[in-house]
Amino acid sequence: MTLPKLAYLTGEYPRASDTFIQREVAALRALGHEVETCSIRTTGAEHLVGPEQRAEHARTFKVLEACKQPTALIRAHLRWMRKPARYMRALKLAWTTAPKGFKGRLYNLIYFLEAGVLAAHLADNGVDHLHNHIAKASCTVAMLASTLSGIPYSFTIHGPDIFFEPHHWRIDEKAARARFVACISDFCRSQLMCFADQAHWDRFHIVHCGVEPDRYKPTDHETEKWVTELVFVGRLAAVKGVPLLLDALRRLLQPPTSDDPHHAFDEPPAIHLTIVGDGPDRAALEQQAEGLPVTFTGYRSQSEVAQILSKADIFVLPSFAEGLPVVLMEAMAASVPVITTRIAGVPELVTHGYNGLLVPPGNATALRAAIDTLVSDPDLRSKMGAAGRDTVKADFDIASEARKLSWLFEEYAAGRQPRWTRL
Missing domain, CATH: 3.40.50.2000 (Glycogen Phosphorylase B;)
Structure with missing residues (x-):
């Protein structure tokens, strides 16, 4: 036929x-x-x-x-x-x-x-x-x-x-x-x-x-890296929750206090965040990110995004509303553990504790704690990254x-x- x-x-x-x-x-x-x-x-x-x-x-x-x-x-x-x-x-x-x-x-x-x-x-x-x-x-x-x-x-x-x-x-x-x-x-x-x-x-x-899993070659991430690389990819609009990510990052980089149960470090960790994408909120987000270790790249091609993900340690998508984000599939195909929100169809892709971490939407405290968990545990990142790639190869x-x-x-x-x- x-x-x-x-x-x-x-x-x-x-x-x-x-x-x-x-x-x-x-x-x-x-x-x-x-x-x-x-x-x-x-x-x-x-x-x-x-x-x-x-x-x-x-x-x-x-x-x-x-x-x-x-x-x-x-x-x-x-x-x-x-x-x-x-x-x-x-x-x-x-x-x-x-x-x-x-x-x-x-x-x-x-x-x-x-x-x-x-x-x-x-x-x-x-x-x-x-x-x-x-x-x-x-x-x-x-x-x-x-x-x-x-x-x-x-x-x-x-x-x-x-x-x-x-x-x-x-x-x-x-x-x-x-x-x-x-x-x-x-x-x-x-x-x-x-x-x-x-x-x-x-x-x-x-x-x-x-996604094309072979486009996103899994990379052996160094376990003793000086700086942990975080990546966000998406449209810079309110629905993506980027202000919460910046707020969580700022809190994480503040000196820890003795009564803080959510901080795994004796001193602020060395973290860098790359934000890939563009949109109506970019100028406001750049202003909010002043003083933080954040780089805004604008839109990038598929190949460039794959290259950025190959160097990432953690992918974060704190959206308030989604369908089933393809960008999560891309990160998982690159063996990058993901942190995202427990909304809509996302749990059909991300299993909490197995190939990523799910947090309540709109909760900067929970988001910070999740980032804290993965930044402090390279072995957990490696296990979740490998499981994520297996998930994408099997079903996406x-x-x-x-x-x-x-x-x-x-x-x-x-x-x-x-x-x-x-x-």
Whole structure:
């Protein structure tokens, strides 16, 4: 059987913060799929940090850029108007799924215009199936493009933010109309089940985001290093909890007192923190970090992140809300023990005391104590790092996850309904 030709759509592709999508596309291509990449907006230059991003950016169809050409926009919609019943169904769907208020209606009509152009591009390129990541505005465009063109669609739902406004984004309607939904964790699947009709639950499949374990070579960390290297990788926004990490670091570096039960050292440890990423809170965080041994690097390419992780002793991600963070998988693949928060799908990846430490979200005292524990125990770091790499190789290898996704594309294309399985 010929593998279905795929198109992938996101709001911006590629982005330095969404390298897991690039890995998934590359893995599907390696399996023999043709994958046409599409992006609603043109990615900002700050995200094109490596050759992989620049190559993908060059080959990606930019929907808004095409919509700005009046002849392309008009030609696309005239094409679909030749099928008036289908065109009106799509227009009605855009209207009935719009968020309340004038602004919501206006945005959905804009998405409808974008969908016409995208649908024409997919049809012209012989695409058999459209897949979306994130499930927000770009998934609205995917749903409308599918209705216009008749090309089926599916999507990967991540969370957590989409579950804050599920009715706004009409994930119930998107799930009902999709051929299937890939959920990145059991927790994510359960959250979608809260809002979707039970009749559709058997089309919600667990397909993890994944990493290439061999990209992150485990490194023999020196047990007698003078400075313990901590690393954070992520978007510098409130949800990631970086202020708590800086607060915990500052407390850890204060001289210990006799009544402090959480301090393992007779004097402050030698620690350095590298913060990889960028975002709206960077300036405020740099100000908060003054006087601390912290380096801000901005966004870095996949290869550069792998290099930074190869020199790390501890990875810290103190997020308040997550789906199932790929960056934890990257650190674990590099045999780096992780400290993160006990939220959402994270415990499906990190087992407390085995391959990392889990702390309550928003608790700087517990975060400091966890960092203290690993800084003071190189042997424990080594054991947890090795266990973390084993976990990722077994359950979060992108090659294995892409095979699951490819199987779903094939089964549904053949008209078969796979029984729900955790795959």
